[in-house]
Amino acid sequence: MSLEHLKNKLVKQFLCATQISAVHFDEMTDTDVSLILDLLTHDTLQNFPLKTPYVAKFLKKMINQMEKKENELCDEIYYKYIELIQKDPNEGPFYKHYAFNSDETDEIKSILTIQESTSIVSHGTTGLCTWQAGIAMACWCLRNKHLLDNRVIMELGCGTGLSGLSACINCKPREYWFTDCHSAVLDVLKNNIQVNQNLHTFNCKFKVVQLSWDNIGDVKLNYETKPDLVLAADVVFDQNMFDPLCDALKWLMMNGTTEIYLFCTQRNPETFKTFQEKLKSCNLNFKRDILPDNYSILLQQDCPIYVIHIK
Ligand SMILES: C[S@@+](CC[C@H](N)C(=O)[O-])C[C@H]1O[C@@H](n2cnc3c(N)ncnc32)[C@H](O)[C@@H]1O
Structure with a gap:
């Protein structure tokens, strides 16, 4: 996963499946949207997927927010959302990815991948x-x-x-x-x-x-x-x-x-x-x-x- 992906708070929260209610979708930027879309096809999330219903909920919130702001959204995000809601929600195992910052700087030190129930x-x-x-x-x-x-x-x-x-x-x-x-x-x-x-x-x-x-x-x-x-x-x-x-x-x-x-x-x-x-x-x-x-x-x-x- 490129560290470029992880500069944004929303992306870090997405990767460790932060509770949806704690994510500030109102602060979401166009860059967040394109980084998240990019991540969905990334090897890391293909090999170690986040919980399917979580990703579906996250995308739904993103779509709602963008529509509210009357921002144009690419079709890909809608297709991805439909694909997710048609998937078996229990088909695990599921993982979370925790991106840790270095103590001194804002740089990402490591991303740890954890299988979780x-x-x-x-x-x-x-x-x-x-x-x-x-x-x-x-x-x-x-x-x-x-x-x-x-x-x-x-x-x-x-x-x-x-x-x-x-x-x-x-x-x-x-x-x-x-x-x-x-x-x-x-x-x-x-x-x-x-x-x-x-x-x-x-x-x-x-x-x-x-x-x-x-x-x-x-x-x-x-x-x-x-x-x-x-x-x-x-x-x-x-x-x-x-x-x-x-x-x-x-x-x-x-x-x-x-x-x-x-x-x-x-x-x-x-x-x-x-x-x-x-x-x-x-x-x-x-x-x-x-x-x-x-x-x-x-x-x-x-x-x-x-x-x-x-x-
Ligand atoms: C709430 S979980 C915390 C897990 C982990 N430390 C964390 O913070 O994510 C409590 C952990 O303590 C373990 N545990 C509970 N009772 C225990 C005991 N008597 N001896 C050893 N481990 C125990 C459980 O198996 C479980 O993994």
């Missing part, structure tokens, strides 16, 4: 789609490369792998361990790693490990070395998980050098408060920061996203 919970797990905190963590890695430099990193509940891929491709850790408890999640993750290995250079060794916090014994058994850094995104949402998660964090911290960053979407303030109390009761000292609004145009910050740093 179209439903929030599928196969009994939340790990088959990428969550806002996961996107935030992926951006944060790019902006805090120095914190990842040459470190052995373990990610808990890594899901589809967007954040970890950002760390391996955009930063320079020594090792990266992708971990999650769910087999279906790990299968999709392995596929996402493979897709991105064909598109990018990985800057570190990595491994994929099936690991559940519910069984801290596995962690003890399999890791004679502890990681320097533990990362996790959107793992604080179910109070039933707090005990095993905190036990795992406590064990990981016991060497006195491991640091932890948790990226948390605060959907329910009470749940989030309970988690912080749980951390305190486990003597896990932490600092809490909130990510600024508009942290990245790849994000929809409907709920606040916090970063908890345990040290």
Whole structure:
């Protein structure tokens, strides 16, 4: 995909299938329209397609907007729209493409391609789609490369792998361990790693490990070395998980050098408060920061996203 395509905000949002209601079609330009039309026949979207109903909805909005402005539209966009609405909407797999900017400039650093489920919970797990905190963590890695430099990193509940891929491709850790408890999640993750290995250079060794916090014994058994850094995104949402998660964090911290960053979407303030109390009761000292609004145009910050740093 040429980087020329990605200068425009609307195009970046289209590629990562930003919720239609969050896209400002009223700001759409003629260039956006021609870039998007161009992208629809691009190899990347042919090989790794976005969800068909999403593309159809997006085109419909574009058509409506252009008609409203009484701008002339080429026939191609109407043909493409008709072709899409006639397609089987469930014919997957579907992908999203996240274009990350470099931290210092507006330049695109990398475009990560991620296979995602179209439903929030599928196969009994939340790990088959990428969550806002996961996107935030992926951006944060790019902006805090120095914190990842040459470190052995373990990610808990890594899901589809967007954040970890950002760390391996955009930063320079020594090792990266992708971990999650769910087999279906790990299968999709392995596929996402493979897709991105064909598109990018990985800057570190990595491994994929099936690991559940519910069984801290596995962690003890399999890791004679502890990681320097533990990362996790959107793992604080179910109070039933707090005990095993905190036990795992406590064990990981016991060497006195491991640091932890948790990226948390605060959907329910009470749940989030309970988690912080749980951390305190486990003597896990932490600092809490909130990510600024508009942290990245790849994000929809409907709920606040916090970063908890345990040290
Ligand atoms: C909401 S998803 C977040 C996924 C990813 N980090 C992201 O932000 O897109 C929570 C993830 O935690 C994993 N998970 C849930 N309970 C777990 C447990 N007890 N042990 C390990 N992983 C768990 C799920 O399989 C899922 O991938």
